[in-house]
Amino acid sequence: MNPLLQLNDVNTHIHDFHILEGISIQVPREGVTVLLGRNGAGKTTTLRTILGFNPPSSGEIRFDEDLINGWAPFRIGSLGIGYVPEDRGIFSGLTVYENLKVAARDGVKEMDRRLEKVFELFPDLKRATKQQAGTLSGGQQQMLALARILVSKNRLLLIDEPSSGLAPIIVDRVAEAISELKKELPILLVEQNYNMAKQIGDNYYIIDQGRCVHEGQMQDLEDKPELKQRYLGVSV
Amino acid sequence: MFDTLFFHLLLNGLAHGMLIFLIASGLSLIFGLMRVVNFTHGSFFMFGAYVGRSIYLATDSFVLAILGGLLFGFVCGGLVERIAIRPFFGNRVQLLLLTLGMMLVMNELVKIIWGPTILRFPRPDYLIGSFMLGDIILPYYRMFIVGFGLVVLVIVYLFLNKTRLGITIRAGVENPEMVQSFGINIKQVFTFTFALGVSLASVGGVISGPFLSVYPEIAMDNILVAIIAVVVGGIGSFGGSVAGSLLIGLINSFGGFYLPQAAMAFNVVLMALVLLVRPQGLFGRGGVAGGR
Ligand SMILES: Nc1ncnc2c1ncn2[C@@H]1O[C@H](COP(=O)(O)OP(=O)(O)O)[C@@H](O)[C@H]1O
Ligand SMILES: [Mg+2]
Numbered sequence: 277m278n279p280l281l282q283l284n285d286v287n288t289h290i291h292d293f294h295i296l297e298g299i300s301i302q303v304p305r306e307g308v309t310v311l312l313g314r315n316g317a318g319k320t321t322t323l324r325t326i327l328g329f330n331p332p333s334s335g336e337i338r339f340d341e342d343l344i345n346g347w348a349p350f351r352i353g354s355l356g357i358g359y360v361p362e363d364r365g366i367f368s369g370l371t372v373y374e375n376l377k378v379a380a381r382d383g384v385k386e387m388d389r390r391l392e393k394v395f396e397l398f399p400d401l402k403r404a405t406k407q408q409a410g411t412l413s414g415g416q417q418q419m420l421a422l423a424r425i426l427v428s429k430n431r432l433l434l435i436d437e438p439s440s441g442l443a444p445i446i447v448d449r450v451a452e453a454i455s456e457l458k459k460e461l462p463i464l465l466v467e468q469n470y471n472m473a474k475q476i477g478d479n480y481y482i483i484d485q486g487r488c489v490h491e492g493q494m495q496d497l498e499d500k501p502e503l504k505q506r507y508l509g510v511s512v
Numbered sequence: 513m514f515d516t517l518f519f520h521l522l523l524n525g526l527a528h529g530m531l532i533f534l535i536a537s538g539l540s541l542i543f544g545l546m547r548v549v550n551f552t553h554g555s556f557f558m559f560g561a562y563v564g565r566s567i568y569l570a571t572d573s574f575v576l577a578i579l580g581g582l583l584f585g586f587v588c589g590g591l592v593e594r595i596a597i598r599p600f601f602g603n604r605v606q607l608l609l610l611t612l613g614m615m616l617v618m619n620e621l622v623k624i625i626w627g628p629t630i631l632r633f634p635r636p637d638y639l640i641g642s643f644m645l646g647d648i649i650l651p652y653y654r655m656f657i658v659g660f661g662l663v664v665l666v667i668v669y670l671f672l673n674k675t676r677l678g679i680t681i682r683a684g685v686e687n688p689e690m691v692q693s694f695g696i697n698i699k700q701v702f703t704f705t706f707a708l709g710v711s712l713a714s715v716g717g718v719i720s721g722p723f724l725s726v727y728p729e730i731a732m733d734n735i736l737v738a739i740i741a742v743v744v745g746g747i748g749s750f751g752g753s754v755a756g757s758l759l760i761g762l763i764n765s766f767g768g769f770y771l772p773q774a775a776m777a778f779n780v781v782l783m784a785l786v787l788l789v790r791p792q793g794l795f796g797r798g799g800v801a802g803g804r
Contacts (some may be wrong), residue, residue: 314564327688354695365690367683368796378683381695384676422692 280305280432280462281326286335287324288347295321297486298335303432306476308454308463310494312508315323318486320362323434327359328352337431354381354387358425362466364417368410372401373421379424386497387427389436394426397453410487415446422453432462439469451475470510474498483509519648521765527654529761531662535738536745537668538709539754543772544748546686546702547604548597551611554735555618556585556710560717561726562626565633568721574636578718585714586707593706598699603608619731628728633721647784653722660719664712665754672750682707685748737764740779746796755794 281303296318303309305480311319324330326337328349337345344352353359367375373417380387395402398419404412409420418438438454439447451472457463458476467473473480477494484507495504504510539553560581568577596614602605635653643650665753672678684691684701717730724730737760745756759777767778788796 327693348697349689349692350695350697353693357693359690359693361690365687365693367690370683371688374679374683378680378696379694385596405533428673428694495569 277305279303281338281464282338283326284336286325286332286337288321288330289333290321290330295486296325299483299486299490301481303462304479306462308458308465308476310473310477310478310480311464311466311483314474314507314509315481317453317483320436322483323359323466325438326434327357356429356431358430358433359433360421360425360438362440364421366409366417366420368408370409371406372409373405375420376424377425379427381428390427394423397456399422400469415442415449418442418450419453430461432464433457434464436466437468439467440474447472470504470508480495516648519650521769523650523654523658525762525765526758527657528656528764529758531716531720532734532738533661533757534664535713535734536741536757537750538563538712538743539738540745540748540753541681541705541750542709543742545681545705548607549611551615551735553710553713553738554607554617554731555615556588557713557717557720557734558622558713558728559618560585560729561633561721561730564718565631565721565726568633570721572576581715581718582711584684585711588733589710590703590707592710593703597706615731619728622728630725630727633726635722657719657723669750690694737779740783744783744793746793749793749795752793752795
């Protein structure tokens with residue numbers, strides 16, 4: 277089966293800086309694909325390029341049947357690509373429920389239908405629907421960010437460093453939630469926390485200085501200590 | 513004696529504050545969402561007064577004048593955003609100069625169409641006269657302005673808090689990228705918000721006409737005061753624009769009575785004080801220059 281999302285030799289410039297230098301990746305129709313790599317390697321920019329926020333200067337981005345490079349971000353979002361940015365992108369002055377409502381692309385009815393399951397996954401949010409999102413804890417904000425992409429019919433989730441800045445016990449809960457999500461939706465995940473990536477990832481790409489330098493099955497990476505040390509800073 | 517004067521100044525200040533609010537609320541939302549300082553806002557207030565007066569004189573219906581002012585502002589605001597603002601989007605300096613230039617053109621245009629002199633905008637019969645509360649005189653028209661302002665305030669508040677479009681506007685003030693990732697065409701939201709904001713200013717002009725009369729300088733006078741109200745209240749915050757406007761209206765009314773020469777200075781001092789204590793304004797988040 278052809279992949280759901282495909283980047284072919286994508287180059288991205290931000291201002292005059294050449295940030296992505298020919299990235300090619302494929303995201304299959306199921307499972308978790310992990311983007312690994314050091315800080316500043318270009319992982320976030322890869323996601324932002326897919327979403328149209330930093331459109332590519334050359335190369336091809338194909339989502340299912342559509343060639344989406346150059347599309348406006350809202351059209352790309354409408355295809356069913358849900359995004360959780362590194363900083364969560366919570367609307368802090370809005371209530372939890374209002375945050376979900378903005379995200380309810382398929383209407384409030386569809387959202388309410390889906391909310392039941394979402395609240396099962398994140399019971400904290402159910403108790404806080406009327407609370408201002410800015411007053412939530414870091415972990416709750418991450419759950420809200422995840423909940424927002426679950427209230428509409430999405431076909432692919434892009435999640436950027438969901439564990440960053442969270443206490444270890446909360447990281448476990450977020451990892452559990454993402455493991456649940458991966459049963460239903462393909463995910464492109466950026467994650468620096470190697471243990472979490474290992475736990476939920478199926479395939480990986482290692483990005484370094486705007487290029488893909490390695491790819492493979494997540495379990496095979498276990499036996500490549502030199503890669504882990506060189507690109508991920510995991511000591512052996 | 514003190515009481516009657518106090519209530520007179522209070523009602524005057526509230527009426528003025530409501531007119532400022534009708535300009536400031538749109539100005540604040542537009543800046544918060546789009547990062548555009550729309551200098552034409554005062555000019556649309558002025559145009560609203562002229563257009564409303566013409567409609568009133570032609571139809572003898574104040575209600576039609578108000579509806580006409582709303583429609584005029586909504587259509588012109590939408591057109592200005594689509595034709596003039598959108599092509600320069602993202603370039604703040606060009607946009608600043610653009611709306612400043614449009615303001616100057618509009619302020620001259622009005623003199624060509626209606627002449628440079630003060631025009632009287634008669635008030636409808638049913639709003640002439642005063643309500644007597646003991647020896648306190650409460651002119652109907654000023655009460656009408658306050659009431660009208662309150663109704664608009666409640667409607668806009670409900671719109672911003674209860675409808676998905678309104679909530680999306682508030683979300684866009686915080687993070688327009690995220691809004692787009694949810695499949696929402698932010699450019700349409702921009703156009704709508706701009707049109708809505710301009711229509712509020714324009715209808716404010718209509719109802720100001722019988723209170724302040726109609727003349728070209730109301731554009732400049734009011735845009736400056738409204739900008740101060742926005743900064744005091746906190747840019748992008750609707751509640752802030754309410755508080756800032758009423759505060760400025762009251763300060764002008766009381767200050768203007770006791771120290772007429774210093775009225776504008778009071779506004780500036782208030783702004784300086786607020787910025788010293790709370791740089792983000794009374795209701796704002798982040799700094800005045802902060803955010804994106
Ligand atoms: N807006 C920007 N302007 C200039 N350089 C940027 C911008 N955004 C990212 N970069 C640069 O692009 C490179 C990749 O950044 P990023 O994609 O955020 O890395 P990662 O997510 O892998 O840590 C970094 O060197 C960063 O400094
Ligand atoms: Mg990053």
